[in-house]
Amino acid sequence: MNAETMQSAVLPTPFHSRTAAMCRTNEWSRWAGYTTVECYTDVELEYFAVRNSATLFDLSPMIKYRISGPDAERYLNRLITRDVRRLAPGRVSYVVWCNDAGKVLDDGTLFRFSDTEFRLCAQDRHLCWLQDSGIGFDVEVEDVTERIAALALQGPTSCAVLRQLGLDEIEHLRPFRLRDYRLGDSDLTVSRTGYSGDLGYELWVDPGSAEGLWDQLMQAGALLGIRPIGSRALNLVRLEAGYLLPHVDFVPADHALRPSRARSPFELGLDWMVDFDKGHFIGRRALLAEQDTGSKYRLVGLDVESNRPADGSLVYHAKSVEAGHVTSAMWSPSCKRNIAIAQLRSEYRSRAEDLWTEIYVLKELKWEKRMVRCRIVDRPFFDPPRRRATPAPDY
Amino acid sequence: MSTFDAIVVGGGHNGLVCAAYLARAGQRVVVLEAAAEVGGAAVTREIAAGFRVSSCAHILHQLNPQVWSDLDLERNGVVASSEPMPTIGLGADGQHLKLSPDEIQTRAEIAALSGADAERFHPLMARLRRFAGALEPLLGMSPPRLGTADWSDRSALLKLGWRVRRLGRDDMRELLRIAGSNVADLVEDTFETERLQGLLAFDAVLGTHLGPRSPTSMLTWLYRLAGEAGRALVQPVGGMGAVTQAIARAAQAAGAEIRTDTPVARILVEEDRARGVALDSGERLSAPVVVSSADPKRTFLSLLGVEHLDTGFVRRIRNLRMRGNVAKLNLALEGQPEFTGLASGDLGARLVIAPSVDYLEQAFNAAKYGEYSPAPAMEITIPSVHDSGLAPPGKHVLSALVQYAPYGLKAGWDTAKPAFEQQVLSILGAYAPGLDSLISARQLLTPFDLEREYRLTGGHWHHGELAFDQLLMLRPVPGAAQYATPLPGLYLCGAGSHPGGGVMGAAGMNAAREVIAREVGE
Numbered sequence: 013m014n015a016e017t018m019q020s021a022v023l024p025t026p027f028h029s030r031t032a033a034m035c036r037t038n039e040w041s042r043w044a045g046y047t048t049v050e051c052y053t054d055v056e057l058e059y060f061a062v063r064n065s066a067t068l069f070d071l072s073p074m075i076k077y078r079i080s081g082p083d084a085e086r087y088l089n090r091l092i093t094r095d096v097r098r099l100a101p102g103r104v105s106y107v108v109w110c111n112d113a114g115k116v117l118d119d120g121t122l123f124r125f126s127d128t129e130f131r132l133c134a135q136d137r138h139l140c141w142l143q144d145s146g147i148g149f150d151v152e153v154e155d156v157t158e159r160i161a162a163l164a165l166q167g168p169t170s171c172a173v174l175r176q177l178g179l180d181e182i183e184h185l186r187p188f189r190l191r192d193y194r195l196g197d198s199d200l201t202v203s204r205t206g207y208s209g210d211l212g213y214e215l216w217v218d219p220g221s222a223e224g225l226w227d228q229l230m231q232a233g234a235l236l237g238i239r240p241i242g243s244r245a246l247n248l249v250r251l252e253a254g255y256l257l258p259h260v261d262f263v264p265a266d267h268a269l270r271p272s273r274a275r276s277p278f279e280l281g282l283d284w285m286v287d288f289d290k291g292h293f294i295g296r297r298a299l300l301a302e303q304d305t306g307s308k309y310r311l312v313g314l315d316v317e318s319n320r321p322a323d324g325s326l327v328y329h330a331k332s333v334e335a336g337h338v339t340s341a342m343w344s345p346s347c348k349r350n351i352a353i354a355q356l357r358s359e360y361r362s363r364a365e366d367l368w369t370e371i372y373v374l375k376e377l378k379w380e381k382r383m384v385r386c387r388i389v390d391r392p393f394f395d396p397p398r399r400r401a402t403p404a405p406d407y
Numbered sequence: 408m409s410t411f412d413a414i415v416v417g418g419g420h421n422g423l424v425c426a427a428y429l430a431r432a433g434q435r436v437v438v439l440e441a442a443a444e445v446g447g448a449a450v451t452r453e454i455a456a457g458f459r460v461s462s463c464a465h466i467l468h469q470l471n472p473q474v475w476s477d478l479d480l481e482r483n484g485v486v487a488s489s490e491p492m493p494t495i496g497l498g499a500d501g502q503h504l505k506l507s508p509d510e511i512q513t514r515a516e517i518a519a520l521s522g523a524d525a526e527r528f529h530p531l532m533a534r535l536r537r538f539a540g541a542l543e544p545l546l547g548m549s550p551p552r553l554g555t556a557d558w559s560d561r562s563a564l565l566k567l568g569w570r571v572r573r574l575g576r577d578d579m580r581e582l583l584r585i586a587g588s589n590v591a592d593l594v595e596d597t598f599e600t601e602r603l604q605g606l607l608a609f610d611a612v613l614g615t616h617l618g619p620r621s622p623t624s625m626l627t628w629l630y631r632l633a634g635e636a637g638r639a640l641v642q643p644v645g646g647m648g649a650v651t652q653a654i655a656r657a658a659q660a661a662g663a664e665i666r667t668d669t670p671v672a673r674i675l676v677e678e679d680r681a682r683g684v685a686l687d688s689g690e691r692l693s694a695p696v697v698v699s700s701a702d703p704k705r706t707f708l709s710l711l712g713v714e715h716l717d718t719g720f721v722r723r724i725r726n727l728r729m730r731g732n733v734a735k736l737n738l739a740l741e742g743q744p745e746f747t748g749l750a751s752g753d754l755g756a757r758l759v760i761a762p763s764v765d766y767l768e769q770a771f772n773a774a775k776y777g778e779y780s781p782a783p784a785m786e787i788t789i790p791s792v793h794d795s796g797l798a799p800p801g802k803h804v805l806s807a808l809v810q811y812a813p814y815g816l817k818a819g820w821d822t823a824k825p826a827f828e829q830q831v832l833s834i835l836g837a838y839a840p841g842l843d844s845l846i847s848a849r850q851l852l853t854p855f856d857l858e859r860e861y862r863l864t865g866g867h868w869h870h871g872e873l874a875f876d877q878l879l880m881l882r883p884v885p886g887a888a889q890y891a892t893p894l895p896g897l898y899l900c901g902a903g904s905h906p907g908g909g910v911m912g913a914a915g916m917n918a919a920r921e922v923i924a925r926e927v928g929e
Contacts, residue, residue: 090714111717111718111719112717112720141718144718145721147708147713147721148708148721149714292715292716296679297893
């Protein structure tokens with residue numbers, strides 16, 4: 013950070029000159045200290061571009077930690093709930109990590125570059141927790157957020173855009189794998205990852221190469237329908253994909269003022285990410301105890317009748333007993349369903365046949381409420397085969 | 408591989424007490440002591456041919472009565488070398504103030520300086536002892552946890568509340584007024600004699616990183632009084648080592664095995680449970696229960712290792728305040744020392760250099776900034792006055808606690824120790840002219856030396872500050888305050904646990920009770 017950027021309260025991302033030029037609505041928001049676009053032109057146009065062509069999303073503000081050293085694998089294996097020993101170099105994994113009480117501090121993606129070097133991408137800043145977790149380990153944890161610019165290239169034609177760019181064999185890159193390329197004078201790392209639930213990639217470069225990369229992608233994608241998208245469209249596709257958003261679908265444990273608001277991986281429906289067989293990890297004993305006594309809450313996907321999004325709705329059992337609340341909701345154009353993510357008290361998961369959402373509708377300045385039936389359904393709500401197909405389909 | 412029911416790491420007094428109780432409950436117990444003899448910081452060592460002295464702790468005043476009777480320490484050889492010791496506040500002018508267990512005599516001593524102070528002294532002490540009495544029952548039990556639905560936790564808290572309530576309105580108000588306060592305010596509000604103020608304030612700050620004007624220094628005094636519970640100050644025949652030898656005999660008589668010269672390298676873990684220990688020698692001993700009397704930092708950060716612990720817990724252990732402030736001076740003397748103005752009959756008393764609150768506070772000021780006190784406070788005993796076995800005929804040993812000597816000395820102890828030693832001797836010389844010429848051997852143990860020689864992290868006698876934020880259910884940290892630790896099968900029993908340091912033995916006794924309840928019950 014130089015003296016000039018210190019002057020401004022909010023930092024520009026490495027792509028700012030390009031995003032600002034294309035942001036017709038001038039709608040911005042703050043993300044981890046950076047100014048980012050909420051919407052370039054129209055949320056629906058941007059949403060449909062993710063599902064039908066290709067899109068660019070500037071995810072440079074994503075917090076990135078470089079974790080390296082001889083003990084990096086042991087360190088991470090204690091930090092997160094999954095077994096890091098099974099993550100081979102060149103692969104990426106979705107991870108969560110917990111505090112001592114087994115409550116989730118954040119989720120993120122873990123990139124493994126070699127035996128001894130990793131990158132952890134997260135929503136929130138955790139340097140203090142990550143460094144204190146390194147006490148007694150030969151490991152170095154650095155915040156490299158400012159040193160890496162990142163773009164998400166998502167949508168059915170995303171692979172075609174990269175081929176147009178000249179990335180050899182990119183169609184053979186499997187989901188959750190990464191590969192290094194040389195693009196002109198700069199290094200480019202491509203991972204087949206994303207937050208859209210669609211075919212897509214994330215591109216990682218030096219900030220100095222950021223603008224050049226943007227220009228090349230826009231040029232390569234010109235005939236493939238590429239367009240930039242803002243955070244609002246992204247929030248729609250991530251919900252269809254069933255991904256959780258910290259601070260929206262759950263309160264990270266270190267932000268919870270009320271201890272009862274923190275949630276365990278079990279309570280977030282992430283049981284499959286908890287590996288009790290790998291040895292000790294932070295929160296393990298608390299999670300074992302929770303497994304014995306049962307979890308208090310359960311995060312579920314809901315299919316809601318009617319077409320009104322159930323934002324902020326309370327969920328009732330038998331229309332009368334409060335059973336939980338909706339954290340994210342939308343009418344899904346791709347599923348043609350009214351979907352939601354909700355937190356229920358766990359006892360109502362088994363009484364799913366009689367669940368109702370109370371939906372609030374504003375009609376010309378007057379609120380009305382409707383009791384609408386809902387069903388618990390599996391996530392992801394939207395899961396096209398192209399998301400996982402290898403070689404990636406060419407549209 | 409040898410197999411036991413329980414392994415006790417460290418043969419200090421608490422480790423031995425714990426082993427004795429476990430053995431009495433029928434457990435096959437082994438105590439592993441790194442040094443050549445048991446005792447930890449309660450040992451008697453020879454500093455020169457024929458001169459023996461309590462190396463660290465040197466006065467017995469807090470030994471838990473339950474431990475005393477359960478382990479039959481009287482029959483096992485603990486004998487007081489004298490009548491209860493008076494405390495004498497030394498004045499550089501040769502005017503001293505003697506507080507003895509005899510009330511009439513003490514009142515007369517104080518009255519010679521101030522009639523008003525003499526009137527106020529015993530009522531104040533009686534009140535403080537009542538306060539300490541409300542706290543005292545907590546010392547012999549596991550501290551209750553806060554915010555649980557557990558019946559025994561709630562009952563213990565209710566009983567504490569009841570004992571405080573039973574003090575009556577005036578006492579209860581006064582307790583709440585002073586508990587978080589500083590000792591200087593109380594003694595300065597109550598007394599006009601500087602020497603009396605300094606002498607009382609000394610007891611509040613001895614062994615802590617607090618000055619008399621530091622908040623909560625009043626609580627440390629009450630805590631000390633609770634530990635004493637009205638018991639007298641005595642020195643055991645043969646020094647403090649005799650006490651730990653007696654406890655060791657009791658433990659062995661109950662069936663415990665004791666191995667000295669056996670340093671433990673690490674605690675072994677399998678399937679998320681303590682399973683034994685590996686020794687420095689490479690040998691492994693197995694047991695389903697490991698009880699550590701080593702300090703919490705050593706236990707968790709070195710012997711166990713953080714990979715078996717959670718980050719929040721490791722943070723709390725790392726942040727434990729345990730940087731020692733007390734140095735120990737041991738002298739071999741060729742003759743009986745003379746203190747100006749002190750009758751030779753009083754040489755066997757506990758002699759304190761803390762002539763005023765300001766003297767103590769100024770001594771503490773240096774420690775705040777990583778320097779030793781230019782004029783330190785001291786607690787001096789000459790145990791050979793009562794116990795002729797400690798020195799050759801006509802000769803003596805002098806033992807003194809010197810405060811403040813901060814562990815984290817800016818200049819570094821390797822460099823600064825000779826100058827500090829000179830400083831201490833010159834202060835002593837001001838009270839006892841000619842002492843220098845009697846010294847035939849001397850030993851100064853700084854916190855740095857104590858850490859190295861007695862395996863006390865930070866050179867802290869009490870395995871962690873005995874202060875407001877590290878007492879009761881906060882000692883050593885939440886999550887390990889009831890002797891059980893986050894790792895199943897691993898327990899703490901040392902001074903780092905409730906009720907803390909001082910030769911009490913209560914931590915060892917409470918820990919054993921907890922181990923038996925959790926591990927032997929079924």
